[in-house]
Amino acid sequence: MSAPAPALVVSGLRVSLRGTDTDIVDDVSFSIQPGEVLGLVGESGSGKTTAGLAILGHTRRGAEISAGSVTVGDRDVLQLGPAERRRLRGSVVSYVPQDPAASLNPALRIGTQLMEVLETHSFGAGQSERRDRVAEMMREVALPDAPAYLRRYPHELSGGQQQRIGLAMAFACRPRVIVLDEPTTGLDVTTQAHVLGTVRELAALHGAAALYVSHDLAVVGTLAVRVAVMYAGRIVEMGSADELFHTAAHPYTRRLVAAIPHLSGRRALIGIPGRAPAPGHRPPGCFFSPRCTFVQPACEEAMPDLRMVGDKHSVRCLRAEEVRAQAGLVASAADELSTPEKGEVALALREVCARYGDLQVVHDVNLEVSPRECLALVGESGSGKTTLARSIAGLHQQRTGEILLRGTPLATSSRGRPREARRDIQYVFQNPYGSLNPRRTVGQIVRQPLDLFGGVENADRQVDQMLERVALSASYADRYPDQLSGGERQRVAIARALVSGPSVLICDEVTSALDVSVQAAIVELLAELQRDLGLAMLFVTHNLPLVRSIAGRVAVMSTGRIVELGPVEQVIHAPTDEYTRRLLADTPSLETATA
């Protein structure tokens, strides 16, 4: 394809810790054509955001761009002075940050903020032309352009609308290059699908070169034609989304793809053991070698160069051909799900309603979970699924109806429940960054239920065993939560929940704050524990494909009501409810990504 001159050329980009040789990102080179979206995928800590910010000539505190060039049109952004760079940002190169709510000024009306962008960069001839451009932008991002709407404040908009305003601001001056840093994180799937569609349209419409930074390969796959995979500050593989999904040539990409839940066909999710090396702690040779199954002595000697293995497909691996030749995905059939005990009911919900003040958020929910059964509860944010889960755990008190634990009704508040009931129902929270007390060691945290419920001979040994059971070693007992990664923290939370031997486990979006490969490992672990310990589990999630890997039955929740309930296969392949169908259509997955 003889393409026009690329809009953005990045070559040999290196960002390092100020005043040291330690690099965060090195040897990053790519180019993007006008109108093209390049996906940059990596896990937390891979340096993808650092690379994205460097395109604007910006680094976070303590880091500096130490080598390379970023050419937009015919100018090297890195050679410009501070004032020129500032002029460039927003008008020629613009940026959409991760959190839309935090990036909009809460005290200014959105119309004012949009005008401000145009005025700063002296866009257009006068006020009226700018006002026309604001209206045009609003239409482009599919929001109303009525003056009344423009007079709203950011808090009067939903998360998805705020993110569209963020997009409108970024595209306001018709930039040639736009960097999007995970702009759909935190949005639910339907909103995410709309925002992604808008990004694609805007890039094509304005002929802008877009770099879409994300940790979610499935999301990137639906949006970008070309994808670059980043690991420990290096691009390890770059190629078309199709090639990466089906014939990945780098072992890391392959493992990343294997970690994505599938809609079609149940299979085990496979996490990647170990964690990515941090800057300054990277091994000699290929950075992935300690975690790689293809590793050979040469890998540990020198970092392999990025080389072409196909038309527009490059990879940083010595054994790329062998990796690629390996048939299909490293898929393995999932273990059998445990068979629920028929006739017995561990947990039953009858006509459960829950409210916040005057607002009813859960309406007449009836559910039953048998021992050894995993029931998934799926819904978008705001559907009431977390409120329902918290009601079961006795953390949400404004509820009516009956919640029965093996036939015994439970009080609304956990404090009103007998000790056995509190021990029997355990809860794992969504955010492992909030659910562990930063002032306590892992050992103290896991030990807490044992101390509380008593009757334990050797609590310390139990804690050690439990930590090993969740694939942490006993040596973690002396560490504090802020010394652990997100995945490790969630394992600690799971250990705390299971250490006292409960029979019902409620998992509230336990993987939504985690990377895809970590998510796979956590789900793997939960499925195994549920099977081995014979737990009745309620697995709350917004991720429909994920459900396949763990649950036998699924309940779909929308605006506080269960709209569909049935075996997973049936709900995914033959959904009867309109809402379920829409949820399925909007969920980014490998199938939709490569369709």
Added chain:
Amino acid sequence: MASTTTDIAVTPEPEVITARRPAGALLRSALHLWRTRIGLALVVLLVAVALFGPFFAPHSPTDFVGAPNTGPSDAARFGTDHIGQDVWSRFLWGGREVLGMAVAATAIGLILGGLIGLIAAYSRNVLDDILMRSMDVILAFPQIMLALVAIATVGPQTWLIILTVGLTTMPRVARVARGASQPIVERDFVAAAEALGVPRFRILVGEVMPNTLSPLLVEMNLRLTYSIGLIAGLAFLGFAPNQNGADWGFMIQENRLALVSQPWGVVLPVLAIALLTIGTGLVGDGIARAAVGIDRSRGGE
């Protein structure tokens, strides 16, 4: 430096509000700042004067060593006061009472205020309003007014001064404690403890309080500074528990009429009170800066 590496710890982890900072580590990092070192040196110096001064005093504080308001001489290094007592000896004796009462009063205010703030933040219901609004009522009166009313009614007893200063310190600490606890009680680890059925008091003291230590440490220093000033001020107004004893605040009042002819009787206690409050203030500021990780001397932002 550690903080540099966290800055670029590549992806910001969501919702890391409080890092693990046991009080010991916090104090250690505060000691890296010059303001904390200077403040601590001042505090140590003045506390030493107050505690050990009496052992080095050449005279008893109530001995008459010469004519009133004479300047420095061999008999009296800093001269004599308005009735002929040795200024230097009275100065060395006069810190114990102020300091002891200030520490006791601050401790009362800190413990009561801290508990009320924690309970108010954790209760999340009408109790919160009742507690905090009643604190506001106390806050509405100037601290010294309430102290004066109580002491003028009952008389300048040591326990009464400690109690009134402590009780008027309480609402100020309570506000800080409530503010610091409020984001903590919303976090999931508190919900996790609730789901387990951990007793309320243990949640407060074991889960919530350790996460509010840094602001409370800062507040403790600030309140100590104010208590010293307040107690010295009361003594200046004539409300010292021991009318014949030595007391820095009282000394200022006694000798202020001879300020021009014999300034030492005023200057020494004023200097002591000023340096002590500056010292505790600097220590508090150092801890506050260490807690939020501001270190301007390193030339960051």
